[in-house]
Amino acid sequence: MTKKDLKSRIYDDPLWKKALKKPSYARKKITRKFQHVFQDQRRFLTQKPEQWGIVNQAEVRMVGLRRSGNHALISWMKNQQDGKFKHINDVPLEENPYRHEYEYFLDHYPQYPKEIERLRQFSNGNFKKKDWLLYNYEDHRLDKISSPAFARKRDWYVGPSARRIDLIIMRDPFNLLASRIKKGFTSVKSSQVSFTDLWIAYAREYLNETNFLTETKVCISYNRWIQDVEYRRLLAEQLGLPFTDDGFTKVARRAGGSSFDGTTHDGDAAKMDLTGRWRHYLNDELYQTLLKNKTLISYTERIFGDVSGLTEVQSALGQL
Numbered sequence: 001m002t003k004k005d006l007k008s009r010i011y012d013d014p015l016w017k018k019a020l021k022k023p024s025y026a027r028k029k030i031t032r033k034f035q036h037v038f039q040d041q042r043r044f045l046t047q048k049p050e051q052w053g054i055v056n057q058a059e060v061r062m063v064g065l066r067r068s069g070n071h072a073l074i075s076w077m078k079n080q081q082d083g084k085f086k087h088i089n090d091v092p093l094e095e096n097p098y099r100h101e102y103e104y105f106l107d108h109y110p111q112y113p114k115e116i117e118r119l120r121q122f123s124n125g126n127f128k129k130k131d132w133l134l135y136n137y138e139d140h141r142l143d144k145i146s147s148p149a150f151a152r153k154r155d156w157y158v159g160p161s162a163r164r165i166d167l168i169i170m171r172d173p174f175n176l177l178a179s180r181i182k183k184g185f186t187s188v189k190s191s192q193v194s195f196t197d198l199w200i201a202y203a204r205e206y207l208n209e210t211n212f213l214t215e216t217k218v219c220i221s222y223n224r225w226i227q228d229v230e231y232r233r234l235l236a237e238q239l240g241l242p243f244t245d246d247g248f249t250k251v252a253r254r255a256g257g258s259s260f261d262g263t264t265h266d267g268d269a270a271k272m273d274l275t276g277r278w279r280h281y282l283n284d285e286l287y288q289t290l291l292k293n294k295t296l297i298s299y300t301e302r303i304f305g306d307v308s309g310l311t312e313v314q315s316a317l318g319q320l
Helices: 003-010 015-021 023-046 070-079 097-108 113-123 148-158 173-183 195-206 222-227 229-239 285-291 294-304 310-316
Strands: 056-064 085-088 130-138 161-170 216-221
Touching: 003 285, 015 023, 023 097, 023 148, 056 070, 070 085, 070 130, 070 222, 085 097, 097 113, 097 148, 161 195, 173 195, 173 285, 173 294, 195 285, 195 294, 216 222, 216 229, 222 229, 294 310
Parallel strands: 056 130, 056 161, 085 130, 161 216
Antiparallel strands: none
16 A cells, blocks of 8 residues: 555545535535524524523533444433433534434435424424433544534524533544444544544543533443443443443444444344454554554553453554
């Protein structure tokens, strides 16, 4: 693999290059951006969120790198309680989550006009009360996720909440990167940073060395979550959920299930070798390039301890 090929797989294309590849899509996005500005200004002038009362008993902003077990965790959380639970997937930066989902359905699922109209109403502030609202961000920089611009609009976008939780999920980089390469997610969604950069940034937030996530912060180790029922019980308590462990053996269908197994082991997720994915790419040049970082290895040991693959990866990297 040439250096140019390697770089193209490590860093995402800048927005202007993406626009050149899909000009009609880019035009539609730009047009909508302008429309959003006017829609928001009208709402800010005519609506007062404090008059709505509490819309969401709990509002969860979830942050994680793609293939970190995000959807498995979301499915498990949903199954822990019987209340009204709403999940909005993969929200773009600084956008109204409901408007994002409305436009996504408009573009991809026109055969569901009732759902489209329901989401349009939500996007305009005509909310229905919920026990849990969860929206997640994948592969984005933390400073962008927690921008003051979004914070100022938050009540207009999703409605006032009784409590807000910032949830960050971490998976060890050896198995995470293997799953990402298998799925084709070698770069992250910012052209300025690599997988390595972003994983380290998330690790620092997880360990409270940074505090971009300003609401009540819950830090989750995916490695512990899949292995330890007592950890899941404590996590449910921390989130204010009744613990049943229902849904733990399910394989989330969203995002295609497991990178390696799809949904083959749905109902018996324990059969998946989730901590041994690193073996598939141990000698891969891209895999080694992205992991050859002393800081990344150090944070891996601090968060996950003697995780599976640590010795073997270090050996493959020449002990750094």
